[in-house]
Amino acid sequence: MDKVLKEITPKSSDFSQWYVDVIRKADMVDYAPMKGFMVMKPYSYRIWEFIQEAMDRRFKETGHENAYFPLLIPEHLLAKEAEHIEGFSAEVAWVTMGGREVLPERLAVRPTSETIIGAMYSQWIHSYRDLPVLINQWANVLRWEKATRPFLRTTEFLWQEGHTVHRTADEALRETLQQLEIYREVIEEYLAIPVIQGVKSAGERFAGAVDTYTLESLMGDGRALQTATSHFLGQHFSKAFDIQFLDEDGVLKYGWTTSWGSSTRMIGALIMVHGDDKGLRLPPKVAPIQVVIVPIGRGEDREKVLAHARDLAASLTAIARVKLDDRDEFTPGYKFNDWEMRGVPLRIEIGPKDMAKNQVMIARRDTGEKISVAESDLLTKVPELLNAVQDELFRQAKEFQQSHSYAIANYQEMDQYGYRGFFRGDWCGSEECATRLKTETGITIRCLPFGESPVTGHCVVCDEPSQYRALFARAY
Amino acid sequence: MDKVLKEITPKSSDFSQWYVDVIRKADMVDYAPMKGFMVMKPYSYRIWEFIQEAMDRRFKETGHENAYFPLLIPEHLLAKEAEHIEGFSAEVAWVTMGGREVLPERLAVRPTSETIIGAMYSQWIHSYRDLPVLINQWANVLRWEKATRPFLRTTEFLWQEGHTVHRTADEALRETLQQLEIYREVIEEYLAIPVIQGVKSAGERFAGAVDTYTLESLMGDGRALQTATSHFLGQHFSKAFDIQFLDEDGVLKYGWTTSWGSSTRMIGALIMVHGDDKGLRLPPKVAPIQVVIVPIGRGEDREKVLAHARDLAASLTAIARVKLDDRDEFTPGYKFNDWEMRGVPLRIEIGPKDMAKNQVMIARRDTGEKISVAESDLLTKVPELLNAVQDELFRQAKEFQQSHSYAIANYQEMDQYGYRGFFRGDWCGSEECATRLKTETGITIRCLPFGESPVTGHCVVCDEPSQYRALFARAY
Numbered sequence: 001m002d003k004v005l006k007e008i009t010p011k012s013s014d015f016s017q018w019y020v021d022v023i024r025k026a027d028m029v030d031y032a033p034m035k036g037f038m039v040m041k042p043y044s045y046r047i048w049e050f051i052q053e054a055m056d057r058r059f060k061e062t063g064h065e066n067a068y069f070p071l072l073i074p075e076h077l078l079a080k081e082a083e084h085i086e087g088f089s090a091e092v093a094w095v096t097m098g099g100r101e102v103l104p105e106r107l108a109v110r111p112t113s114e115t116i117i118g119a120m121y122s123q124w125i126h127s128y129r130d131l132p133v134l135i136n137q138w139a140n141v142l143r144w145e146k147a148t149r150p151f152l153r154t155t156e157f158l159w160q161e162g163h164t165v166h167r168t169a170d171e172a173l174r175e176t177l178q179q180l181e182i183y184r185e186v187i188e189e190y191l192a193i194p195v196i197q198g199v200k201s202a203g204e205r206f207a208g209a210v211d212t213y214t215l216e217s218l219m220g221d222g223r224a225l226q227t228a229t230s231h232f233l234g235q236h237f238s239k240a241f242d243i244q245f246l247d248e249d250g251v252l253k254y255g256w257t258t259s260w261g262s263s264t265r266m267i268g269a270l271i272m273v274h275g276d277d278k279g280l281r282l283p284p285k286v287a288p289i290q291v292v293i294v295p296i297g298r299g300e301d302r303e304k305v306l307a308h309a310r311d312l313a314a315s316l317t318a319i320a321r322v323k324l325d326d327r328d329e330f331t332p333g334y335k336f337n338d339w340e341m342r343g344v345p346l347r348i349e350i351g352p353k354d355m356a357k358n359q360v361m362i363a364r365r366d367t368g369e370k371i372s373v374a375e376s377d378l379l380t381k382v383p384e385l386l387n388a389v390q391d392e393l394f395r396q397a398k399e400f401q402q403s404h405s406y407a408i409a410n411y412q413e414m415d416q417y418g419y420r421g422f423f424r425g426d427w428c429g430s431e432e433c434a435t436r437l438k439t440e441t442g443i444t445i446r447c448l449p450f451g452e453s454p455v456t457g458h459c460v461v462c463d464e465p466s467q468y469r470a471l472f473a474r475a476y
Numbered sequence: 477m478d479k480v481l482k483e484i485t486p487k488s489s490d491f492s493q494w495y496v497d498v499i500r501k502a503d504m505v506d507y508a509p510m511k512g513f514m515v516m517k518p519y520s521y522r523i524w525e526f527i528q529e530a531m532d533r534r535f536k537e538t539g540h541e542n543a544y545f546p547l548l549i550p551e552h553l554l555a556k557e558a559e560h561i562e563g564f565s566a567e568v569a570w571v572t573m574g575g576r577e578v579l580p581e582r583l584a585v586r587p588t589s590e591t592i593i594g595a596m597y598s599q600w601i602h603s604y605r606d607l608p609v610l611i612n613q614w615a616n617v618l619r620w621e622k623a624t625r626p627f628l629r630t631t632e633f634l635w636q637e638g639h640t641v642h643r644t645a646d647e648a649l650r651e652t653l654q655q656l657e658i659y660r661e662v663i664e665e666y667l668a669i670p671v672i673q674g675v676k677s678a679g680e681r682f683a684g685a686v687d688t689y690t691l692e693s694l695m696g697d698g699r700a701l702q703t704a705t706s707h708f709l710g711q712h713f714s715k716a717f718d719i720q721f722l723d724e725d726g727v728l729k730y731g732w733t734t735s736w737g738s739s740t741r742m743i744g745a746l747i748m749v750h751g752d753d754k755g756l757r758l759p760p761k762v763a764p765i766q767v768v769i770v771p772i773g774r775g776e777d778r779e780k781v782l783a784h785a786r787d788l789a790a791s792l793t794a795i796a797r798v799k800l801d802d803r804d805e806f807t808p809g810y811k812f813n814d815w816e817m818r819g820v821p822l823r824i825e826i827g828p829k830d831m832a833k834n835q836v837m838i839a840r841r842d843t844g845e846k847i848s849v850a851e852s853d854l855l856t857k858v859p860e861l862l863n864a865v866q867d868e869l870f871r872q873a874k875e876f877q878q879s880h881s882y883a884i885a886n887y888q889e890m891d892q893y894g895y896r897g898f899f900r901g902d903w904c905g906s907e908e909c910a911t912r913l914k915t916e917t918g919i920t921i922r923c924l925p926f927g928e929s930p931v932t933g934h935c936v937v938c939d940e941p942s943q944y945r946a947l948f949a950r951a952y
Contacts, residue, residue: 030596030600032596033553033595034583037546037548038546039545040543041543042542045544046542049542065518065522066521067517067518067521069508070508070513070515071632072632074510090576092575094571094573094574095571096570096571096573097572098631099568099569109547109585135518144575327605
């Protein structure tokens with residue numbers, strides 16, 4: 001792998017190029033030889049594994065089980081729910097040949113699995129005793145995108161998609177919101193990314209949903225990213241796929257369904273929220289390496305320091321994910337830059353003078369602060385510092401979000417902020433205003449935040465009486 | 477889900493139908509609406525998760541990292557290694573349309589990933605310092621099969637595929653064998669399936685490999701199943717994909733590569749090795765439910781027993797995966813059959829008389845034995861019994877394998893055993909004899925078992941001097 005560290009574009013001068021520089025130089029991804037596809041290298045895949053563990057444990061604790069449904073979906077199934085196929089048809093990749101034969105019906109590579117899962121559920125569910133069905137799937141999906149960007153928008157991505165069926169609308173809605181809360185918890189507590197929770201406006205809903213609930217986060221360039229969504233599907237899919245059950249009262253009823261998803265896109269958010277001009281900054285809970293040890297010693301000191309650093313690494317392995325950088329072809333300064341680029345939360349430096357005093361220097365990636373720590377305190381100090389970094393990254397991100405949030409009475413006010421940030425304002429509820437806003441400014445309604453509607457002001461676009469308080473932003 | 481338990485076909489009268497009955501009635505899989513595709517329901521997917529955990533921990537302990545490579549592979553890449561494309565071309569599903577456009581080059585849905593990974597490795601590897609590269613991927617793959625069978629041969633399946641690059645042939649070969657040993661350990665110790673280790677004959681090698689190492693297991697009908705394979709690829713792929721590195725001596729050299737895979741097929745083996753006429757028998761280490769508690773009490777006793785069973789379940793949850801069957805629509809007898817069908821290792825029965833004596837009855841699924849256990853002993857007795865079931869299932873499987881293993885001097889001897897079992901005999905090494913054997917009897921060379929060649933006897937087919945001791949069997 002290319003060990004020549006090159007400068008990355010400053011975040012402030014070209015955020016978009018900075019992002020691409022960081023993910024390449026931090027060894028997160030590589031571009032595959034087919035347009036739109038990326039390779040998740042071990043360093044980013046490990047982050048995905050930590051996210052998976054945190055999510056999956058919570059899914060299981062709330063009664064969900066994992067299963068696996070087919071990658072390919074026959075065209076007639078995909079087309080059963082009218083809004084759904086309309087929303088996805090332009091993005092589907094089609095398998096038309098199997099082996100050496102042309103297939104009688106083309107098969108979609110799943111862009112999402114409501115349809116194939118709906119077809120199966122209709123066969124599995126007969127009685128109210130079969131409900132609820134609480135199933136999640138970890139899988140790859142394909143959406144044929146014109147413009148792609150690693151983690152944020154790629155033709156293939158990894159995700160989890162939950163699909164549940166309930167006896168009542170109430171229960172399904174509770175499920176939808178419970179899963180949104182799990183997403184919030186993992187995204188805030190593990191990824192250290194603050195979120196705004198809300199419901200999507202009609203024009204921004206998932207294709208086929210009654211209501212889409214969303215988490216919206218503010219990236220470092222003032223644009224919004226939808227970090228996870230949870231959909232209340234009502235009876236749209238149960239009617240399209242004939243998911244019926246005989247209720248306790250002897251009446252045949254349609255089930256109420258939900259679906260909810262989160263993807264490797266969250267890793268893109270992680271980079272854009274925390275990264276700086278030196279590269280990544282990873283929250284310790286999802287950092288593949290939490291502590292890197294860099295021995296500093298030349299000549300005759302070299303072996304002595306290295307041996308001591310090995311002992312330190314061994315003793316810290318029980319409490320943290322530790323890496324000893326014993327490469328002899330690089331200087332300590334080069335190594336400092338390298339691990340800063342990769343966002344390792346803590347760096348321990350150890351040289352002959354430190355050794356003589358039984359201490360080490362610890363540098364925090366989040367603040368740049370350097371602290372001298374007695375070796376005898378390391379086993380308590382390292383976990384403390386890791387927690388401190390985790391908290392500090394969240395604090396900084398929250399502060400950034402708050403200092404880039406603006407209340408507006410008229411949409412033209414957004415101009416003075418360069419249309420970057422979270423804008424809170426009133427909306428009349430008409431799709432005309434939403435469309436006008438998008439066309440004129442590129443701004444969309446990210447969500448109607450929880451706990452803020454109904455309101456009694458005036459629409460920021462048309463000035464007519466408003467129905468909703470909305471969160472506006474330019475979005476990824 | 478259909479709660480009506482129907483009889484399953486006896487294993488001895490029609491093994492093939494028995495297999496299908498068991499997987500359907502134990503709620504392991506369902507057939508998808510497209511020929512050749514199956515759905516892994518939660519009960520089988522959970523088994524896959526236990527296998528994944530056991531494998532993945534060992535992969536990481538031996539220095540491997542996970543990554544993720546694209547699902548689709550451009551045709552020209554797939555065709556770069558001549559033997560490889562020849563071996564897979566008839567089985568590939570092709571994506572020819574993306575969105576509404578016909579693609580300029582068709583893309584293969586990966587049947588395996590040597591080619592796309594090789595293309596990436598050639599860009600990542602420059603110096604001997606970049607080696608070894610030790611990467612694994614958990615993924616879905618597609619092989620367009622004519623005849624399919626759940627778990628054993630399906631168009632799509634889940635697996636892991638490891639792909640490594642080494643500086644020397646020796647190191648690559650050590651890696652190949654180390655991974656084979658990890659497979660052996662997990663398959664024997666978790667799935668309780670005994671294996672024979674060996675190397676494939678030339679005609680049975682993976683397409684593009686120098687040598688394929690394999691684990692072969694004997695199923696309940698006397699047919700063999702290849703449970704995992706590990707390939708020493710030599711420099712075939714590094715030459716096809718130009719994976720070169722500058723060695724310490726300043727010379728540009730080709731890397732030595734390996735690949736190794738294991739799949740959901742192992743779950744098929746699990747069923748066929750341990751199942752009986754009552755259904756599944758699951759080894760405790762991979763059983764989604766290790767202990768089921770069935771309360772027995774009618775009328776006024778019902779609530780009292782149920783409350784007590786709840787307490788028992790709660791106290792056992794810390795040491796085992798426990799399920800309380802509190803369904804009121806079924807009799808205890810029905811429940812016994814139901815959980816036997818699903819292969820739950822231990823069943824705890826508790827009724828008013830047991831309660832009065834502070835004891836429970838425990839029934840073992842492996843032996844059918846019933847033991848009365850004092851409640852105060854449960855926390856020690858349950859783990860003991862789970863270990864005993866794990867060991868006993870392996871012992872029975874090993875005994876079956878041994879009692880169905882035969883030494884033969886001439887291939888016609890296999891006829892008296894109905895061509896069922898493991899046959900050990902000599903082989904001259906010619907593909908002509910292997911082909912003749914297969915054509916006449918359906919028997920193939922499963923492997924050349926470790927530690928048995930060279931030999932000095934006569935080929936069981938042509939009677940010429942032999943080169944190898946071979947393991948022959950009819951295979952899945």
